[in-house]
Amino acid sequence: MTVVNAPPVDTPGCRHQDAYAISAEFYDVLQGERDEVRVRSLYGDDVRRARVGVLDVGAGTGRITLMSLLESHVPVHAVEPARSMRTPLMTRLASLGAELTARVTVHPQALDEAALHGVADVAVCHNTVACLHPASRRALWPAVAEALVPTGVLLVQLPPARLPRHRTVHALPTRTVGRHEYGGRMVMSADMDRIRARFDYWVRGDGRVLRRYDETFWMWPASRAEMIAELEEEGFVALPERPDASVLAVRPARP
Known part of the structure; x- marks a missing residue:
């Protein structure tokens, strides 16, 4: 998934049902291939070591869910409240054989509402917090702890450490599908204590722009130290830093 994954939420750990109404059409086309490589690099070794189950918190269109099914032999729980993202997730799973789909459960609500108890020894929050x-965010951790077995590990992709100093523009990859070319950009800027991330999408064909859309998401920065302190308050302890510092690994403090 991209560095942005959800709009502001009102209920702890929950996303609005119409989140990604626009981005869902473009996500896999523009960023899915790159993200597939990235999630395998970040979490593949942990998933292969899973012996109880894998929990994918904020599964999106299912890159981690699919990787977990292919790289492990344990049950996989995919938590995705947003219907617009859950739809491509279900389509992706429907293309798999019965042996794989028998191991995956998709939970269409927030993790605290799914009421999962001891179902996984690996939990992944990729591009979610x-x-x-x-x-x-703080309300999410008790639900994760409940879903993990005492010896489990939680892998969290960290949020940006600070607000951006200047407005920045990041071009998204372009992709040709038949006669149409898909592309876009992400524009990030500071807004009070939040980061405003606007995605601009376009579809071109016949030498002209056929469609344009934009969708805005919000992020809240937190440093690694702040995230460690927050998770320690919820009963987790940090594990040694990983080769990729964008991921924080923690485990329950008292197995």
């Missing part, structure tokens, strides 16, 4: 309001 950055877009949770700090209060909602």
Whole structure:
């Protein structure tokens, strides 16, 4: 998934049902291939070592869910409240054989509402916590702890450490599908204590722009030290830093 994954939320750990109404059409086309490589690099070794189950918190269109099914032999729980992202996730799973789909359960609600108890020894929050309001983010951790076995590990992709100093523009990859070319950009800027991330999408054909859309998401920055302190308050302890510093690994403090 991209560095932005959800709009502001009002309920702890929950996303609005119409989140990604626009981005869902473009996500896999523009960024899915790159993200597939990235999630395998970041989480593949942990998933292969899973012996109880894998929990994918904020599954999106299912890159981590699919990787977990292919790289492990354990049950996989995919938590995705947003219907627009859950639809491509279900389509992706429907293309798999019965042996794989028998191991995956998709939970169409927030993790605290799914009421999962001891179902996994590996939990992944990829591109999820950055877009949770700090209060909602802190409310997520007890539900993760409940879903993990005592010896489990939680892998969190960290949010941006600070607000951007200047407005920045990041071009998204372009992709040709038949007669049409898809592309876009992400524009990031500071807005009070939040980061405003606007995605601009376009579809071109016959030498002209056929369609344009934009969708805005919000992120709340937090440093690695702040995230460690927050998770320690919720009963986790940090594990040694990983080769990729964008991921924080923690485990329950008292197995």
